[in-house]
Amino acid sequence: MRGRRSILKLLMERRSIRIFRPSTMRDEIAEMIVGAGVRAPTTTQLQPYTVIQVRDEGLRKAVADLCEGFEELVRDAAAVFLVCVDLYRVSRVLDLLGHNHVLKTDKHPVESVLAILDSALLIENMIIAAEALGYGSTILDYPLISPKEFAELFKLPRGVTPLILLCVGERGESPPLRPRLPLDIVFQKDRYEDVPDEDLEDYLKFMEKAMEREGYVRKYAKVNMKYLEYLRTKTILDEHVKKVNEAVEKYLRENLLKF
Numbered sequence: 687m688r689g690r691r692s693i694l695k696l697l698m699e700r701r702s703i704r705i706f707r708p709s710t711m712r713d714e715i716a717e718m719i720v721g722a723g724v725r726a727p728t729t730t731q732l733q734p735y736t737v738i739q740v741r742d743e744g745l746r747k748a749v750a751d752l753c754e755g756f757e758e759l760v761r762d763a764a765a766v767f768l769v770c771v772d773l774y775r776v777s778r779v780l781d782l783l784g785h786n787h788v789l790k791t792d793k794h795p796v797e798s799v800l801a802i803l804d805s806a807l808l809i810e811n812m813i814i815a816a817e818a819l820g821y822g823s824t825i826l827d828y829p830l831i832s833p834k835e836f837a838e839l840f841k842l843p844r845g846v847t848p849l850i851l852l853c854v855g856e857r858g859e860s861p862p863l864r865p866r867l868p869l870d871i872v873f874q875k876d877r878y879e880d881v882p883d884e885d886l887e888d889y890l891k892f893m894e895k896a897m898e899r900e901g902y903v904r905k906y907a908k909v910n911m912k913y914l915e916y917l918r919t920k921t922i923l924d925e926h927v928k929k930v931n932e933a934v935e936k937y938l939r940e941n942l943l944k945f
């Protein structure tokens with residue numbers, strides 16, 4: 687599908703792709719992507735995740751309907767994977783060992799954080815595998831925000847938490863690299879050094895310029911807003927956000943993610 691690219695080049699050039707040319711994916715390719723995902727490091731071999739590929743057309747349509755603003759992306763992707771944090775299966779495996787195990791407690795923050803971390807490593811491996819096979823991808827976080835709807839749609843048992851959708855497809859756009867903080871802010875030597883406000887302000891300006899140049903907000907959110915204004919609307923603490931967070935917290939606790 688594509689010539690040789692070194693892994694490092696592939697990592698440095700990856701961008702989220704949100705416009706796909708409609709296509710399908712052969713089962714062997716999907717298996718290769720998920721197969722690469724599960725080779726990621728995993729705590730104690732327990733793989734606290736499950737990946738569900740959305741194959742059925744009606745189901746794909748229902749998933750697209752839950753992803754407001756990204757319906758076309760979900761529709762046109764060659765493959766859509768729902769990644770779930772699955773402490774239900776881990777708990778069942780531990781039950782078989784017959785001991786008083788940690789998932790029976792009311793709080794298990796370590797296992798909860800590690801389960802999410804394991805899932806993230808799986809997802810990144812899948813993204814890189816998809817890139818190596820010539821596909822683009824993007825993560826959508828609707829499952830985390832609307833867990834009940836996704837759990838109902840996929841008939842998930844308690845303890846299986848929908849986390850993200852990974853949409854993989856044939857690139858229909860070639861966006862620029864998106865901005866990142868200067869490396870010396872995130873990569874420090876020997877001790878933690880606080881960043882002066884001016885450096886953070888510089889980064890905000892740099893980010894605003896880069897995102898404006900791309901026309902990011904108009905292209906994907908389809909609103910006429912500057913990037914920083916958009917960032918404010920995405921991160922504002924209002925009554926709606928409080929409600930969503932309360933609902934998500936309750937859902938996570940009921941589903942074994944107990945912090």
Ligand SMILES: Cc1cc2nc3c(=O)[nH]c(=O)nc-3n(C[C@H](O)[C@H](O)[C@H](O)COP(=O)(O)O)c2cc1C
Nearest residue numbers: 700701702703704824825826827828850863864906
């Ligand atoms: C946990 C997570 C959730 C994300 N959710 C969404 C999403 O719901 N919609 C979206 O368009 N992009 C989503 N993204 C993609 C980011 O917006 C994207 O990675 C970021 O803008 C940087 O761009 P790049 O991936 O092209 O470097 C998500 C990324 C991560 C890591």
